Amino acid sequence: MAEPNIVKVTIANAPAQTTIFEPNPQTINQFDSVFWSNETTDSHQPAPDGGADDQWVSKPIPPKGQSSQVVFEDTGTFPYHCAKHPDSATEKGVITVNPQS
Amino acid sequence: MSEHKTQQNQEITNVQAETTDQAPDPRDAGRRQFINQALAVSAGAALSGFFPHLKAAPVQGSGAKCAPILGKELVNPGEIPSGPDGILHAVLRVHGEDRLISYLDVNGTNPNNPPPACGTYKLRAYEGYKGTKVDKSQMVTKPGVYNPGPTFRAHVGDTLQIAFLNHIDPKDFPETEDKHCDVARNSSGTELYPGKSGKPPCPDSYPDCFRGSNTTNLHFHGTHVSPNAFSDNVLVEVVPDLQATPAECDHFFQTIACKDYPNPQAWKHVDAKSAQELQTLVNRNQDRLKKLDQIQPEPNDKTLHTRQAAQNVHLQEYGEFPQYWSGCFPYCIRPPKYVPPPIPDQLPCPPQPEPKPQYVMGQAPGTHWYHAHKHGSTSIQVYNGMAGAMILEGDYDAKLRQTMPGVQEKVLVIQQFQPQPNRERTGGAGGAGTGPNAFAGSLVNGQLQPVITMKANEVQWWRIINGTVQGGKDALFICGFDGANAPKFFQTAQDGVQFHWDNYEPQLKNPNTTFTLAPGNRVDILVQAPSKAGTATLVYKDVRPQPTGTNIIVTVNVIDPTDALAYNQRWPQSKDQYPEMPPFLHDIEEVSECRIIKYQMDTSKGPGSPPLINGRRFEEGRIDEAMLLDTRQEWTIQNYSVGLFVRHPFHIHVNPFQVTEVFDPATMKEPLKLPQPWIWWDTFPIPLGQKDATTGKVIPGYFKMRTHFADFAGKYVNHCHILAHEDRGMMQLIEVVDNKTQVIHH
Numbered sequence: 050m051a052e053p054n055i056v057k058v059t060i061a062n063a064p065a066q067t068t069i070f071e072p073n074p075q076t077i078n079q080f081d082s083v084f085w086s087n088e089t090t091d092s093h094q095p096a097p098d099g100g101a102d103d104q105w106v107s108k109p110i111p112p113k114g115q116s117s118q119v120v121f122e123d124t125g126t127f128p129y130h131c132a133k134h135p136d137s138a139t140e141k142g143v144i145t146v147n148p149q150s
Numbered sequence: 151m152s153e154h155k156t157q158q159n160q161e162i163t164n165v166q167a168e169t170t171d172q173a174p175d176p177r178d179a180g181r182r183q184f185i186n187q188a189l190a191v192s193a194g195a196a197l198s199g200f201f202p203h204l205k206a207a208p209v210q211g212s213g214a215k216c217a218p219i220l221g222k223e224l225v226n227p228g229e230i231p232s233g234p235d236g237i238l239h240a241v242l243r244v245h246g247e248d249r250l251i252s253y254l255d256v257n258g259t260n261p262n263n264p265p266p267a268c269g270t271y272k273l274r275a276y277e278g279y280k281g282t283k284v285d286k287s288q289m290v291t292k293p294g295v296y297n298p299g300p301t302f303r304a305h306v307g308d309t310l311q312i313a314f315l316n317h318i319d320p321k322d323f324p325e326t327e328d329k330h331c332d333v334a335r336n337s338s339g340t341e342l343y344p345g346k347s348g349k350p351p352c353p354d355s356y357p358d359c360f361r362g363s364n365t366t367n368l369h370f371h372g373t374h375v376s377p378n379a380f381s382d383n384v385l386v387e388v389v390p391d392l393q394a395t396p397a398e399c400d401h402f403f404q405t406i407a408c409k410d411y412p413n414p415q416a417w418k419h420v421d422a423k424s425a426q427e428l429q430t431l432v433n434r435n436q437d438r439l440k441k442l443d444q445i446q447p448e449p450n451d452k453t454l455h456t457r458q459a460a461q462n463v464h465l466q467e468y469g470e471f472p473q474y475w476s477g478c479f480p481y482c483i484r485p486p487k488y489v490p491p492p493i494p495d496q497l498p499c500p501p502q503p504e505p506k507p508q509y510v511m512g513q514a515p516g517t518h519w520y521h522a523h524k525h526g527s528t529s530i531q532v533y534n535g536m537a538g539a540m541i542l543e544g545d546y547d548a549k550l551r552q553t554m555p556g557v558q559e560k561v562l563v564i565q566q567f568q569p570q571p572n573r574e575r576t577g578g579a580g581g582a583g584t585g586p587n588a589f590a591g592s593l594v595n596g597q598l599q600p601v602i603t604m605k606a607n608e609v610q611w612w613r614i615i616n617g618t619v620q621g622g623k624d625a626l627f628i629c630g631f632d633g634a635n636a637p638k639f640f641q642t643a644q645d646g647v648q649f650h651w652d653n654y655e656p657q658l659k660n661p662n663t664t665f666t667l668a669p670g671n672r673v674d675i676l677v678q679a680p681s682k683a684g685t686a687t688l689v690y691k692d693v694r695p696q697p698t699g700t701n702i703i704v705t706v707n708v709i710d711p712t713d714a715l716a717y718n719q720r721w722p723q724s725k726d727q728y729p730e731m732p733p734f735l736h737d738i739e740e741v742s743e744c745r746i747i748k749y750q751m752d753t754s755k756g757p758g759s760p761p762l763i764n765g766r767r768f769e770e771g772r773i774d775e776a777m778l779l780d781t782r783q784e785w786t787i788q789n790y791s792v793g794l795f796v797r798h799p800f801h802i803h804v805n806p807f808q809v810t811e812v813f814d815p816a817t818m819k820e821p822l823k824l825p826q827p828w829i830w831w832d833t834f835p836i837p838l839g840q841k842d843a844t845t846g847k848v849i850p851g852y853f854k855m856r857t858h859f860a861d862f863a864g865k866y867v868n869h870c871h872i873l874a875h876e877d878r879g880m881m882q883l884i885e886v887v888d889n890k891t892q893v894i895h896h
C-alpha cells in the first residue's frame with residue numbers, strides 16, 4: 050500500500066467562468082492530504098459544502114499564505130467553496146478521493 | 151567522446167534547460183520527448199544509459215508549470231570564504247520563497263518505476279551573501295530553485311561573523327504557533343495531529359511536537375566552539391522580524407558578539423564597556439520584541455513577543471543569556487586552532503605548573519555543516535533546505551593538496567524534500583504519525599541525480615554531507631558505488647575528523663566498498679575513476695526493495711581524456727604523503743566516568759510512538775546530564791528500538807567522540823571491540839535492538855564512545871538526528887559545568 054501523499058491546491062486569480070482553485074478537481078488517493086497555497090491578494094477559506102466554515106482551515110488563508118493539511122480518510126467526491134466569499138461563482142472546487150490502489 | 155565535446159554539450163544542455171524551465175506547457179505530450187532530448191544532449195549517447203529506470207513520462211506536481219531537471223553536471227554550492235584578515239563576513243537571510251523542486255514521483259501511476267516530476271513550493275529558504283550587506287551582486291545562493299545555503303569556507307582559528315536575518319513572513323505560513331503544536335485535521339474536522347487520545351498511541355504535546363516553524367536559529371554541526379551567547383547556542387530562538395537589517399549586526403561584531411564566552415555566565419562578566427554594549431543590545435531586543443506584537447503580530451498569538459520579552463527578563467535575573475531575539479542576530483564562532491603548550495627551555499626553579507594549551511582540543515579541520523535547530527521546527531526547516539556546508543581548513547587540507555596538486559574538490563550536500571508547509575503529521579494508511587515519503591529521491595546541492603564527470607584514472611576529493619532529515623527512504627545509512635565501472639575510493643575523514651594513517655592505509659590494498667552516511671554524517675573520500683570510460687552510480691545500499699532509482703545519489707561519468715590538460719591522478723600512498731594526526735585527536739586512553747544512555751521507541755505500539763531517552767522526552771527547564779569540564783568519559787549508547795526507521799543516529803554538540811565498541815544483536819553474538827586508533831565521529835547510528843524470541847525482551851543494540859568535555863562549559867544537547875524524532879522530544883539537555891570557581895581561601 051502506498052504511503053500517504055501531500056498535494057497542493059493553488060488559489061490564484063482566474064478568468065471568469067473558471068475557478069480560482071487549481072487544479073480542479075484535485076484528484077488524490079484515500080489518506081492523502083491537501084493544503085492550499087493562496088497566491089491572490091485576498092484572503093480565502095476553503096470549506097466543504099454543507100460543513101462548517103472552519104472545518105478544514107481554521108482561519109482564512111492570508112494572501113501569499115498556506116494552510117495546514119487536511120487528510121481525506123474517506124473516498125468520494127468532496128465539493129467545497131470559499132467560506133469568505135460564499136457567493137462567488139469562481140470560488141468553488143472539488144476534491145476527488147479514489148480508493149488506495 | 152572528447153572532453154571538448156562533452157563541455158560543449160553541457161553548455162547546450164544548460165541553455166536548453168534554462169529555456170525549457172520556463173517554456174513548456176506541463177500537460178503537453180512532448181514532455182517525454184523533452185527529457186529524452188535533455189538526456190541525449192547532456193553528454194551524448196552514453197548519458198542516456200544513466201537513467202534506464204526513467205521509463206514513464208515525467209509528470210508535474212500540483213499543476214505547477216515547470217520541467218523536472220535531472221542528470222545535469224553537479225555544481226558546488228556557492229561559497230563565502232574568509233578573508234586574508236581571518237574573518238568571514240556573511241549575511242544569511244531566511245525568507246519565504248517559491249522554489250522549484252525536481253523529484254521522483256513515487257505516488258504517481260508508476261510507483262515502482264517513478265518518473266521525474268517537479269513542482270514549485272513556497273519554502274523557508276536561505277539566501278547567502280558575501281560581506282555585510284544584502285547586496286544581490288554578492289548573493290551566492292540560487293534563487294527560485296531548491297538549493298542549500300552558502301558554503302562557509304574558513305581556516306581553523308578564523309572568526310566567522312554571520313549576520314542572521316529571519317525575514318520569514320508569518321503570514322506566509324500562518325498555521326504554526328510557537329506555544330502550541332501544529333494541528334492537522336481530517337475532512338470531517340477531527341483533529342489528527344497532535345491528537346488527544348488513542349491515536350497516536352501517545353500524543354505529542356508542547357514542547358515536543360511540530361510547532362513554531364517560523365522561528366529559527368543555527369547549529370554549527372561539527373564545530374568545537376562555545377555553546378553560549380552568540381556562538382553555537384541552539385537555545386536561542388530568532389523570531390521573524392521583517393525589518394531586521396544586517397547593519398544592526400555590524401557594530402556588535404566589533405564589540406561584543408565575538409568575545410569568548412567559554413561558560414554560560416561569561417556574558418555577564420565582561421569589562422564595563424562591553425557590559426554596556428551588551429545591555430544596549432539586550433534593550434534593543436526587548437523593545438523590538440514588544441513592538442513586533444503591534445507591527446508584525448503572530449497570526450494566532452497577538453501577545454507572543456511581549457511574553458517572550460518577559461521570559462528574557464526572567465532568564466537575565468538568573469544570569470542566563472536571553473532566549474528570544476528579534477532583529478539581526480550576530481552569530482560569531484571562532485573554531486579554535488590548537489596550539490601546543492610551550493616547552494620550557496630549562497627546568498624552572500622553583501617548579502612551576504606544567505604549561506597548558508589555551509584550548510585542550512582545538513577544532514578538527516574538515517567537512518562540517520550548519521542547519522536550523524529550533525526545537526519543534528528543525529525537521530520542517532531542514533526539509534525546506536535550511537542547511538549548508540561549512541569547511542574548516544587546516545593542516546589536513548594543506549597536506550592533501552600538497553599530495554594531490556590541482557585536485558578537483560566536490561562538495562555534495564545531500565538533502566530531501568517534503569511538500570507540506572508545516573510538519574504536522576497526517577493520519578492515513580500508515581496510521582497517525584506516519585510521515586509521508588511522497589517526494590522520493592535525494593537532492594544533491596538541490597539537483598536531482600546529478601552527474602559528476604571524471605577523466606579516466608582521475609582522483610577527485612569529494613566532501614559529502616548527509617543533510618537529510620531521515621536519510622533515504624528506509625535508509626540503512628550505508629552508501630557505495632554500483633555498476634561495472636564503479637570507481638574506487640579511499641576515505642580520509644569521517645564527520646570532519648581525519649582518519650589516522652593506520653585507518654587510512656589498509657584501504658590502499660583493500661579499498662572499502664561502503665561508507666556510513668547517517669543523517670548528520672560527513673565523509674571525505676578520494677574517488678579514483680577507472681581507467682576506461684563508462685558510468686556508475688553512488689547509491690544508498692538498502693537491502694530492502696526500493697522504487698527504481700530512488701536510491702541514486704549521483705551518477706559518475708568517466709570519460710577518456712583526449713587533451714593534454716593535466717589533472718590529478720595522485721592520492722596519498724605513503725605516510726609522508728598523508729596528513730599527520732594532530733595531538734589533540736590522539737586516542738582517549740583513560741576515562742574518569744562511565745554512563746549509559748538509552749534511546750527508546752516502541753514501534754510495536756504503532757506509528758507515532760513517543761521517542762524517549764532514558765524513558766523521558768525533552769522537557770524545558772530540565773537538565774538531563776551534567777558533566778564536569780575537562781573530564782573524559784565513556785558512554786554506552788543503547789538502542790531499545792526495534793523495527794524500521796529507528797536506527798537512531800546519536801549526535802552530541804561541541805565535542806566529537808571516538809567509537810570504541812559496537813554491538814548489533816541482529817548480527818553479533820559478542821560485542822565488537824574496535825582496534826585502535828579509534829575513529830572520531832559526531833553522529834553515529836545506534837544498532838537496532840532485537841526482540842528475544844524466547845523471552846520477548848528487547849536486547850539493545852549499542853555502541854560505546856569516549857569523549858572529552860573540553861574547553862567549553864555550558865548547556866547544549868544530544869539528540870537523535872532523525873530530526874522529526876528530535877522535534878518530538880528525543881533530545882537531552884546537558885550541561886558541562888565549569889571546573890573553576892571564584893571561591894578562594896583568604
